[in-house]
Structures are given as structure tokens and as C-alpha cells.
Amino acid sequence: MTGFPTEVTAFPPGFTVDVFAAAFEASPTPMVVTDPRRADNPVVWVNGAFMALTGYDRDELYGHNCRRLQGPLTDRSTLDALREAITQGRSFECELLNYRKDGTSFWNGMTVNPVRDADGTILYFFSAQADMTHKHRLEIAMRDANGALEREVGERTADLRSALEQKTALLHEVDHRVKNNLQVISSLMLLKARRTPEGEARDALQAMADRIGALSTAHRMLYSEGDAARFDFRDFTDDLIADIAAGHEACGARVETEVEALALPASMAAPLALMLHELASNALRHGFPDARTGRVRVSARRADDGMELAVEDDGIGMAAAHPNPAGFGRMLVEMVVRQLRGTIAWSEGRPGTRVAIRIPLVGNSLP
Incomplete structure (x- = not known):
């Protein structure tokens, strides 16, 4: 092929420079060879695919540096890195915005490699290239x-x-x-x-x-x-119990709370308020007659299957309390616990009364 560098002679038996050149000339991959031994590292060979990509003829490329493909938007930092690689005699890969002869731009994906003789001297730089414009448009x-x-x-x-x-x-x-x-x-x-x-x-x-x-x-x-949609049960209980205690100031018992921070559905607020009010109020009203002193404790903590809640006092206990046939506080509490899909256990303390309640939290969202 006209202009192909004939100094490269390391071919297998029967594989001549002409065969080598013909193979590269027929390749659909754009290829270019430059000679760093000449001033300004000019182009000394291109194949047909390179000319088709750039729009230049051989006589417009041979003897000229590849910088003629550069234009106003060609990245200068990539060019600097390319020049440094060529100066140091090492391979380089990049994608660079180049320009055809007609002024249209294209993204040129190139690999540049030095070609050395048996002594390691760089004879040429060989570059295989590809039009990456479609890829950049997709990006x-x-x-x-x-x-x-x-x-x-x-x-x-x-x-x-x-x-x-x-x-x-x-x-x-x-x-x-x-x-x-x-x-x-x-x-x-x-x-x-x-x-x-x-x-x-x-x-x-x-x-x-x-x-x-x-x-x-x-x-x-x-x-x-x-x-x-949700509320903090600890703050809720503290405020509610404080209101209840304020309404029973004449009672000699104090009210304590020990409640973990639990985020509960807002739909549970009303039934829990009713239940806590009933239990705490009844404990204060009936567990400590005649200004008897003592303690009412409300506690709640997270359990594996939901929440464990307890209201306990050290008053006189259920057995000693004055019977109230007309009252329905216990029935109301048990109804609320069923509504919350929970369980409740009433027991005599030593002294006082203890009410233990377990309420599931997973899937517990009341209408």
C-alpha cells in the first residue's frame, strides 16, 4: 500500500508487508500511523476507514500532525495527557472530540500504542480509532x-x-x-x-x-x-395521668409512670385514654379511702408480641373495696381491651390491686 512504513519487518513466514498493509487497509476500523522520528510526529499512513471517518484524503493527511482534527471544543486536558504519553513513549486511551474536514464534530475513541524495533527504539505510533458519537448522544x-x-x-x-x-x-x-x-x-x-x-x-x-x-x-x-398518624405513648400517658391526678388532689396517694417511648397508631389513642383513665381513677377513688396514703404506678414496655401495660397500687385491694353494683368500670376496661385485641388479668397485690394487660401492636389499627 502506498505510503505504508516498510521498516516494520517482523512478520511470520510468507506474511509480507504488502499482505499486512492490505489487511489493515481493508479493516473497517479507522487506523493511522505517525512517525515520531520526523519533525512534529506527522501522519505517514492511514487506511480507508480513517479517511471515511475524517473526510480527508491521504495527500491532505500525510506529512501533517493529527492536530488538524482538533477544534474549538476539543478538550485541552485530554490533549495534554495524550502529548505526555507520546513524549514518554507509552500507550494511551481516550475519547476526544475531533472535527471532520467539513467542520462537523465527532467523538473519536482512540487507542495509541508505540511500535518498537528489536532494540526497543520507537519507530512509529499506531492508533486504532472508532466513532463514539452515537454513544455520547445516547449518554x-x-x-x-x-x-x-x-x-x-x-x-x-x-x-x-x-x-x-x-x-x-x-x-x-x-x-x-x-x-x-x-x-x-x-x-x-x-x-x-x-x-x-x-x-x-x-x-x-x-x-x-x-x-x-x-x-x-x-x-x-x-x-x-x-x-x-401516630403518637408517642410515653408523652401521652404522662399528660393523661397528670390530668387524672390533678382531678384527685384530695386523695393521699401519688401516681407514678414508667412508660417506654412507643409510637402507636392514632386510632389507639381514644381507647387507651379510656382504659388508663378508668384504671387510674378507680385505683385513686377506691383503693385509698379516708385519705389513705400510697402509690399508683402505671407502666408500659414493648414486648415481643406488642405492648405490656400494668396499673398497680398498694391500696386496700379489690376484696376490701366498697362494692359498687351500679359501676361498670371493669366491664368498660375489658371491652376496650377486647377492642384492642388484647388480654387482661386482674389480681390482688400484697397489698393492693394489679391489672396486667397485653396488647398486640402489629396490625393493630382500629377503624
Whole structure:
């Protein structure tokens, strides 16, 4: 082939320079050979695929440096690395933005390797090249698509966040209004109780007002929570028990809480408030007659299958308490525990009363 460097003679028997050149000339891979022994390392051979890629003829390439393929957007740092590799006589791989004869650009994926003689002297640099423009277009398209997808995801996330904030605000507003309505109902019942003669009817009205007050307290706490779907049972219990204790200031017993931080579904707040109110109030009301001193302890902790809750006191105990045929506190507590899919055990303490409750938490979301 015209212009192919004939100094390279290390061929197998029967494989001549002409055969070698013909094979490279027929290759679909663009190839170029430069001679670093000449000034400016000029091109001394190219194959047809290289000319097809660049648009240049041989007479426009031979004797010229490959920099004529460079243009305004060719990356200078890659060029510097390429020149350094050539100066040091080592191989180099890169993708470089080059320009054809007609001025159109293309991404040139190239590998440059030194060709040495038997003594190790560099005779030529040989480069196989490939048009990587389609790959870069795909990368740009992918980046654009990813950018558009990220923008869409961001917009939808913002919409969902806004919808969630609106829903949370609505739920908080519902809790606030329910709390206010329950407070009004409780106040009306207390007013009626005060105007009712002492006896069973008055006690029933007072008890129902207290229970409605407990429900109001539950909704007040839900209103103050940041997450409308869940609440912290420890803070919830501390606030509720504090309200109950404040309503029984005449009782000589103190109330203690030891509750783990548990995030519970908001749907459990009302039944738990009723249950805790009933147990703690009954312990204070019936376990410590005649200003008897003592302690009521409310505890809760996470168990393997849910939550273990206990209300215990060191009062006079169930057997010694004054019977109340009209009361339905125990029935109410047991009904709530069943609603929560839990179990309950009543036992006499030494002294006092202990109520142990186990409530499953997995899947426990009340309507």
C-alpha cells in the first residue's frame, strides 16, 4: 500500500508487508500511523476507514500532525495527557472530540500504542480509532431523560408532600374540633351532675363526664403531635395521668409512670385514654379511702408480641373495696381491651390491686 512504513519487518513466514498493509487497509476500523522520528510526529499512513471517518484524503493527511482534527471544543486536558504519553513513549486511551474536514464534530475513541524495533527504539505510533458519537448522544439523551425524570419526581414529591401537609392539617383540625366538642359535652354533664341530688344518678353523670374528659384529653394530645398518624405513648400517658391526678388532689396517694417511648397508631389513642383513665381513677377513688396514703404506678414496655401495660397500687385491694353494683368500670376496661385485641388479668397485690394487660401492636389499627 502506498505510503505504508516498510521498516516494520517482523512478520511470520510468507506474511509480507504488502499482505499486512492490505489487511489493515481493508479493516473497517479507522487506523493511522505517525512517525515520531520526523519533525512534529506527522501522519505517514492511514487506511480507508480513517479517511471515511475524517473526510480527508491521504495527500491532505500525510506529512501533517493529527492536530488538524482538533477544534474549538476539543478538550485541552485530554490533549495534554495524550502529548505526555507520546513524549514518554507509552500507550494511551481516550475519547476526544475531533472535527471532520467539513467542520462537523465527532467523538473519536482512540487507542495509541508505540511500535518498537528489536532494540526497543520507537519507530512509529499506531492508533486504532472508532466513532463514539452515537454513544455520547445516547449518554446525553440519558442525562436529559434522567434530569427530566428527576424533575418530575421532585415535582410529584412536592405535590405529595403538600397533600400530606394538607391532610395532616385537616386531621389536626378535626382533633381540635372534636376536643372542643367533647369539652362542651363534658362541661354540660358536669353542670347537670351538680344540679342532680346526691346518689347513683349524680355519680353516673360525674363518671361519664370524667370519661368524656379523658377522650377530650386524647384528642388534645393528638392535635399537638407533629405526626397525625401516630403518637408517642410515653408523652401521652404522662399528660393523661397528670390530668387524672390533678382531678384527685384530695386523695393521699401519688401516681407514678414508667412508660417506654412507643409510637402507636392514632386510632389507639381514644381507647387507651379510656382504659388508663378508668384504671387510674378507680385505683385513686377506691383503693385509698379516708385519705389513705400510697402509690399508683402505671407502666408500659414493648414486648415481643406488642405492648405490656400494668396499673398497680398498694391500696386496700379489690376484696376490701366498697362494692359498687351500679359501676361498670371493669366491664368498660375489658371491652376496650377486647377492642384492642388484647388480654387482661386482674389480681390482688400484697397489698393492693394489679391489672396486667397485653396488647398486640402489629396490625393493630382500629377503624
